[in-house]
Amino acid sequence: MLRPRVPTNPLPTVVIHPAPEAPVEKHAGPPMTLSQHSPAPAAPASGGVHLSAGATVAAIGAGTVAVLVIGAVLVGMFLAISITAGSLAIVALVARSLLNSAHHQR
Template identity: 90%
Template sequence: MHLSAGATVAAIGAGTVAVLVIGAVLVGMFLAISITAGSLVVVALVARSLLNSSHTQR
């Protein structure tokens, strides 16, 4: 099967767009996971601080 020059360019363009879109989605998911993990760390630190302060005041 021989592709014309236009079809080859279109195939390369479509492949490039697909890779960029998939990359953007993966980076977005990674950022969302990182932000969620950071938020959980902050909540854990605040909860630990509150629990420690309540134990020391008794």
């Protein structure tokens, strides 16, 4: 259906020069042999973590409490930011009003 198309470049953009070959030293030791290793033992087929009924209820309860606490903290932060923004808006209006009235009285 949708197949990516890789662009082909007919001319290389960079010329690569092969590195000069270094002389290879002969190893004077005994010849190396290949050895077959046995495969690693298979992992047991346990299906993850097993929880008892009480542990499952406790985990669900702890998760619910964590979500509620984090939600309350985030809502509190949002309220603090919105109250601060509203206060700043009121201060800006009062300051503008004072500056305009002082300017018009001259």
